[in-house]
Amino acid sequence: MAAPAILTAALTGPIATKADNPALPTTPDEIAAEAQAAWEAGAAIVHVHLRDEDGQPTADVELARRTVALIEARCPVLIQLSTGVGLGVPFEQREQLVEARPAMATLNVCSMSFGAGEFRNPPSGVRRLAARMRELGVKAELEIYDTGHLDFALALHAEGLLVEPLQFSIVLGVRGGAAATPENLISMVRRLPAGSAWQVIGIGRDNLPLTAFGLAMGGNARTGMEDTLLLRRGEPAAGNRPLVERLARVARAIEREPAGLDEAAELLSLPGGAGQPSSS
Numbered sequence: 001m002a003a004p005a006i007l008t009a010a011l012t013g014p015i016a017t018k019a020d021n022p023a024l025p026t027t028p029d030e031i032a033a034e035a036q037a038a039w040e041a042g043a044a045i046v047h048v049h050l051r052d053e054d055g056q057p058t059a060d061v062e063l064a065r066r067t068v069a070l071i072e073a074r075c076p077v078l079i080q081l082s083t084g085v086g087l088g089v090p091f092e093q094r095e096q097l098v099e100a101r102p103a104m105a106t107l108n109v110c111s112m113s114f115g116a117g118e119f120r121n122p123p124s125g126v127r128r129l130a131a132r133m134r135e136l137g138v139k140a141e142l143e144i145y146d147t148g149h150l151d152f153a154l155a156l157h158a159e160g161l162l163v164e165p166l167q168f169s170i171v172l173g174v175r176g177g178a179a180a181t182p183e184n185l186i187s188m189v190r191r192l193p194a195g196s197a198w199q200v201i202g203i204g205r206d207n208l209p210l211t212a213f214g215l216a217m218g219g220n221a222r223t224g225m226e227d228t229l230l231l232r233r234g235e236p237a238a239g240n241r242p243l244v245e246r247l248a249r250v251a252r253a254i255e256r257e258p259a260g261l262d263e264a265a266e267l268l269s270l271p272g273g274a275g276q277p278s279s280s
Contacts, residue, residue: 004260006044010224011035016229032067035048044264047224048102050097059096064097080106083095084143091125095125098133114175114177145178147178170198172201173203
């Protein structure tokens with residue numbers, strides 16, 4: 001039997017607004033409701049960006065705690081906070097989000113051009129954040145946008161800052177990073193340490209074909225309104241549920257059943273039992 005596929009729903013992201021798609025969740029209550037919908041559709045993990053009252057990206061730790069609590073009250077899905085937050089939020093604010101102690105958080109390992117902006121992740125700050133995540137027992141998902149990012153992630157591993165098994169998100173299709181091609185995905189996956197968990201994130205129109213390709217390669221997959229606002233050309237997604245449902249159908253079509261919560265927690269070696277962080 002083929003290995004189960006861990007499906008992640010990226011609910012909001014830092015860039016799109018309700019003007020782009022009215023179904024985009026931005027308030028804590030909307031994000032929690034969309035988390036439940038994604039979980040019911042087959043997602044074991046929800047990837048969470050926070051927005052302030054004006055709909056702008058924020059790294060407010062108390063808002064993070066409130067949002068996490070609202071999600072936990074609705075469903076037992078595994079929660080991954082984004083420390084990427086938004087291009088205009090300083091790194092020193094973004095790294096504080098791990099103090100909310102989610103089961104998982106992203107670790108963006110390198111600075112880069114990102115569309116028309118700049119995504120700053122200074123090496124000293126990345127090392128500091130990696131060490132703090134390890135101290136708190138927050139599982140780091142390494143965000144890899146290009147081959148040089150993978151080199152730096154492997155250096156962090158060699159320095160003892162990361163906990164095995166390593167977990168990677170290979171993000172393809174961002175202007176400033178690697179193009180969304182099967183060749184780029186294959187090249188990076190071949191270099192991952194043995195036993196690593198990985199998923200591919202295809203941006204925009206590349207989301208469905210690239211995630212399908214990644215699933216066929218044996219990886220996990222992510223979808224959601226951060227990655228694409230359209231269910232298909234000309235049809236806006238009516239929330240995260242239909243995107244996750246479609247990805248679950250793709251996984252099942254190649255005989256990879258979406259992983260349940262306990263399966264996902266075990267595959268990712270998450271601390272604290274069924275994927276929740278240890279109390280301390």
